Amino acid sequence: MASDDGLFFLDDFETSTGDESKQEKLQLSTSLRKVYTCCRRRAFSSYVASKRKGSGDGDSISQPIWHCCDQTFGEPSSVHKHVARTHEAEVQQLTESTFHGVLRQQEDKACGGQLPGGHHTEEPVDTSSWLPDTSHLTEEELQTGPGKVLLYYHYFRLDDPHTVCAWQKALCEKLHLTGKVRVATEGVNGTVGGTTLATDLYVKTMRSHTLFNTMExxxxxxxDGGAECFSGLKVGVYEEIVPMGVDPDVISYQLAGTHLNPEEFHQEVESLLSEGESSQDTVLLDCRNFYESKIGQFSQCLAPNIRKFSYFPDYVDQNLDLFRDKKVLMYCTGGIRCERASAYLLSKEVCKEVYQLKGGIHKYLERFPDGFYRGKLFVFDERYTVPSDADAISECRYCSVPWDQYQLCTTRFCRQLVLSCPACRGAVQTACCVPCQAKGPQQGEESSATGPAQLKEECECTDQRLRIPQDAP
Structure with missing residues (x-):
């Protein structure tokens, strides 16, 4: 399934070699391609930052300006365009330097040296005292009975993410929870499933820890769900707890927009909808991916047609006029993407105001199940969706009848999500595109000599998609 932290294959990119006239494709794993993209964004941001000066009146905060190539730029968008067009070679050099540094750091880690995040350790920290006492419970009690799926995040400065990662892994295993937990120096983001007893104990244990005792x-x-909603447990340390592809030290969650609780957000949307098409000064922005907004969204929203959240910064950069002098109301599934997305949008200094829905669609639907959100809510587990109302706002890709339940493309190793109604699935119309349909379910299997095939999340149909759409203001 396509997800914010799943297996993605970025577009091929080129890097210069010793011979500047020669370009060669880097054949990298998915994880290293993500690292390279992050390094490039960091290099670009650093180069732009090096050109920043104080304002003409000495105010270095409220009115920043940039000097480059004997030119003065008063807006971030203008200096960004200049650097992109004129200083590609310098940015590329910085990118490669940063990228090779990261590779050296990973080599050091493999040899027992410094770990990502600057933490040196010779032996694991004992986290057993952080685990709950379950001696009064049987394994059967922890594993059987009604279940839940939890979704949460917590931004805070975390100096030792590897120790917290080890604790989270041990905690989830002790409580027989499955799911995904991302740990970084900027905090923790998780979605886990298990019995109600186990998930309640997980929340209690989290909130009793000194690092998380400010969480409510x-x-x-x-x-509703359980451990069966995930194929296993994945806990790891990452640079970002939500993968936007921008250095958290450059665009921090601390610079996020103003939070609105569900009641306040509902009032804002109600006011926007009452104005109808006459509304010119407010944008209701969906920060999720296209396959999420396709099956459920707020009425009259702007839903960018992007495949993953790491494309969002480029979408903003290429569509700044959509947000210029506007009030932006932003939302996502649980609120976490808005924390970084609103900070990025605010960094462009084009909006009048930026607000975000606290707790995301999840909390809004708890308060307003019959509110302004239509369709289903996409979730990143094997349920794919949780219901919000009876309306189906999307269609079967084959016959166009209303349908909003995703299933995986049946071509072997293709991981695209498909909207195919029961009648069409009965007619074996179960693929994401015509080429996949023609391949059949056995196509794509690799020989045992090369090892198991890697699950791909793009094929001919995704190659033809416009990576960053241009939306008219």
């Missing part, structure tokens, strides 16, 4: 119970969004 309502910070853990829950829905």
């Amino acid at each position: 119970e309502e910070d853990f969004k829950s829905s």
Whole structure:
């Protein structure tokens, strides 16, 4: 399934070699391609920052300006365009330097040296005292009975993410929870499933820890489900707890927009809808991916047709006029993407105001199940969706009847999500595109000599998609 932290294959990119006239494709793993993209964004941001000066009146904060190539730029968008057009070679050199540094750091880690995040350790930290006492419970009690899926995040400065990662892995295993937990120096983001008893104990244990005791119970969004909603447990340390592809030290969650609770957000949307098409000064922005907004969204929203959240910064950069002098109301599934997305949008200094829905669609639907959100809510587990109302706002890709339940493309190793109604699935119309349909379910299997085939999340149909759409203001 396509997800914000799943297996993605970025577009091929080129890098200069010793011979500047020669370009060669880097054949990298998915994880290294993500690292390279992050390094390039960091290099670009650093280069632009090096050109920043104080304002003409000495105010270095409220009115920044940039000097480059004997030119003065008063807006971030203008200096960004200049650097992109004129200083590609310098940015590329910085990118490669940063990227090779990261590779050296990974080599050091493999040899027992410094770990990402600057933490040196010779032996694992004992986290057993952080685990709950379950001696009064049987394994059967922890594993059987009604279940839940939890969704949560917590931004804060975390100096030792590897120790927290080890603790989270041990905690989830002890409680027989499955799911995904991302740990970084900027905080933790997780979605886990298990029995109600186990998930309640997980929340209690989290909130009793000194690092998480500022979290409230309502910070853990829950829905019906269980351990069966995930194929296993994945806990790891990452640079970002939500993969936007921008250095958290450059665009921090601390610079996020103003939070609106569900009641306040509902009032804002109600006011916007009452104005109808006459509204010119407010944008209701969906920060999710196209396959999420396709099956459920707020009425009259702007839903960018992007495949993943790491494309969002480029979408903003190429569509700044959509947000210029506007009030922006932003939302996502649980609120986490808005924290970084609103900070990025605010960094462009084009909006009048930026607001975000606290707790995301999850919390809005708890308060307003019959509100202004139409369709289903996409979730990143094997349920794919949780219901919000009876309306189906999307269609079967084959016969166009209303349908909003995703299933995987049946071509072997293709991981695209497909909207195919029961009648069409009965007619074996189950692929994401015509080429996949023609391949059949066995196509793409690799020989055992080369090892198991890697699950791909793009094929001919994704190659033809416009990576960053241009939306008219």
